[in-house]
Amino acid sequence: MTTAHSPALIARGLRYDYGAFEALRGIDIDVHAGELFVLLGTNGAGKTTTLDVLEGRRQPGGGSLRTLGMDPWRQRRMVTARVGIVLQESALPQELTPLEFLQLWNRLTDAAATHVPADNNLARVGLAHRRDVRIGRLSGGERRKLELATALATDPELLILDEPTSGLDPETRADTWELLRDLLRRGTSILLTTHYLEEAATLADRLAIVHRGRVAVSGTLDEVLTAHRMTTLADVFHQVSTTSPEEASR
């Protein structure tokens, strides 16, 4: 377990290319132990690619990275045993039920990990009543909850969540926020991306705005607002994300 002052994740100068397209052009991020860090950015800014690299699913083209003190690319299985991940896209087998899927997931993850029983996990995200319905018949919001339950299955030290509340109704989103706050109180570190600025303003201990493959702004909400002499996160976001490519590349 990471200690209160040790970083859960440190990335310096991360680079990644899709052929000729430079998706990441030197990303710097620190996530402190026990904090909730929010990554913002427009579509295509590089958020999901950043998470892919931080999780060890893509090999960075440059820079340095430690996730829970390990190199996620070279020590992928050790990292994934201690990190809970929600992917941006739904990654669920349509023909299985939520209960069958979570039981399978518990078998596929490290035997030494602390597995949350599948039934308890479904209850925690409010899906107990849908445990025996095929996943293909669940609503988009219910599938999102199941993705979150999957990330929580091994009681992870670090959660990396790509738009975890996308498609959820306001009430369910509020329940998810409460669940995340509860995890923070128990010492879990959380890095999440979202397109909901009020979610970022409400939840984040610190946040960063990614623009064209670089971190354009980072800090606490107050620090970000003060630095830009603005009163709302939406104003800062608008200013950063309308920066021209020439300015962004400087």
Place this chain on the structure above:
Amino acid sequence: MTTTVALARAELIMLTRNRTALVNAVLIPFALGVLWIVSDSPTGFASFGAVLQLLVLIAFTVLSVATTTLVARRQQHLLERWRLSTAPIGSILTGTLTPALVLFTGQATVLLAMTAYATGSAPKQPLVLGIALVLGGAFGCALAFVTAAFTRTVEAVSVALLPASTALIGGGIWASTTAPGELSWWIPATGGGAIAQLVRIGWDGAHGSAGLGGALGAALPNVAWLLALTAMAAAIAARTFRWHARG
């Protein structure tokens, strides 16, 4: 329960919940077998029939099902999901392809039994026939990995499979219709040719030799070709296979 068995079990559950696929998987080999029985085929036709049936099964049940499964699981982001677990890569791939191999084994057993019944003959060298089944299944899986590596969507699978299916079935027919002494060295290099030769030796025995030793000796070059082709396909797949749906 190991991770391989857990994944294979889940894949089999998913298969059994797709009724059309399940009914086709069970009915087609029986239908082919019945056709074989009622068609009053000449006695000497048994090994050619066995060759054709096995090659069709390798092309459609192993190669096609395995390629479609891999491409579909990648499109559904399930390959990425399984890689987020701590299961070894070998377990993920083996577990994912187990249903195709289970279907192939079951269908081949039914078809070969019905062929034997229909023609009143039995394989003279069942060990060589067994080797043909195992190596044919492994070669089909290796080809599926290579094809899946170069196939982005499920819709494109049937077209992407044409070269491999043609080499398998065409090479097999070519080898089966060529007299044993006139086979060029490169006919087994199609893969299908080597499988056809193994099935023919398994069913009829080796040309000019009655014993197991002679049969194994005659089978050896074809075994070597299949092992080499499988290793080559696996090496290409290891370099080119993609887990991500997104580039």
